[in-house]
Amino acid sequence: MHNWMEWAVAFFLFLGGSFVLIGSIGLSRMPDFFMRLHGPTKATTLGMGGILLGSIFYFSLQQSISVHELLITIFLLITAPISAHMLIKTALHHQLKAIDRTRGERELKQGQQEGSPNIKKAMPENKRSKGS
Amino acid sequence: MLENVIFLVFGMISLALLLNLWRLLIGPSLPDRILALDTMFINSIALIILYGLLMGSPLYFEAALLIAMLGFVSTVAVCKFLLRGDIIE
Numbered sequence: 001m002h003n004w005m006e007w008a009v010a011f012f013l014f015l016g017g018s019f020v021l022i023g024s025i026g027l028s029r030m031p032d033f034f035m036r037l038h039g040p041t042k043a044t045t046l047g048m049g050g051i052l053l054g055s056i057f058y059f060s061l062q063q064s065i066s067v068h069e070l071l072i073t074i075f076l077l078i079t080a081p082i083s084a085h086m087l088i089k090t091a092l093h094h095q096l097k098a099i100d101r102t103r104g105e106r107e108l109k110q111g112q113q114e115g116s117p118n119i120k121k122a123m124p125e126n127k128r129s130k131g132s
Numbered sequence: 133m134l135e136n137v138i139f140l141v142f143g144m145i146s147l148a149l150l151l152n153l154w155r156l157l158i159g160p161s162l163p164d165r166i167l168a169l170d171t172m173f174i175n176s177i178a179l180i181i182l183y184g185l186l187m188g189s190p191l192y193f194e195a196a197l198l199i200a201m202l203g204f205v206s207t208v209a210v211c212k213f214l215l216r217g218d219i220i221e
Contacts, residue, residue, distance in 0.1 A: 010137040013182075017141035020178055024148035027171055028155045033164055036155075040171040051141070051178050059190055068193040072177070072200055079204040083170055086211035091163045093215050 009058045016050025019043050032099045033091050041084040048076050138186050145182070149175050166210050173203030 026039025052069040059066040098109075149172060156168035177196045184192030212219050 006134050010134050013137055013141050013185075016178070017144040020175060021144045021148045024151040024171065024175070027168065028151040033161060033167075036164065037167060040167060040174070044171055044174050048174060048178055051181055055181050055185055058185055062188070063190075066190060068190060069181070072181075072193065072197055075197070075200050075204075076174070076177075079200070083204060083207045083211070086208050086215075087163055087167055087170075090166070090211045090214045091161075094161065094163065096161055096163065 005057070005061050009054045009061075012050050012054030012057060016047045016052075016054060019047030019050060021047075023047060032102055033096050034088075034098050034102050034104075037084060037087060037091075041080055045076060045080045049073055135186070138182060142179070142182055145175055145178050149179075162214060163211075166207060166214075170203060170207045173199060173207075177203075 020043070023039040023043030026043060027036055030036040030039065052073045056066065056069045059069075152168045152172045152175065156165055156172070159165040159168060177199050180192050180196045180199065184190065184196075209219050
């Protein structure tokens, strides 16, 4: 294993680790849920991409080409927005409080005052047509 | 040198896991706790992959893939339960 390969793997690992740490700091320090959702969905996913890229480099240079980690990367990149979407729908349904600095907070309050949370505007009628 | 960097990244991800645990304990609402658990799943995947790098064996990816699938399915299931009161209608 050459020197520059080791440097490249170390660089990707460090980049990924710092993004994961930044995402978790955002999760624990932000003031309200709608801001808190930003950290784990964006920074942590990018950090996982960095760590998995470092792992791909390491195993591809050591043995043969290995693309196992690509599977995990693609899976995480697909599922992170879906789980964020489900979480924000849950937060709108529970009518969580937002502080004044949160962007889009006025629309949120309007939606809550009308008695119907925004979630009903987002998916209008297909809820009833499916039947339960 | 790579080993030192791996241990440094181990420390960073462990710190991230502790911050998530703090949010999980004090989280004021239920979606906060679900979000903290989801992030803990993702960080444990990173920890397992780093351990595989340290050991130099490619056998740990199956475990990481399994944990990724379990984390996604459990997050979506709990969110669905909180939204509709039922998971599979």
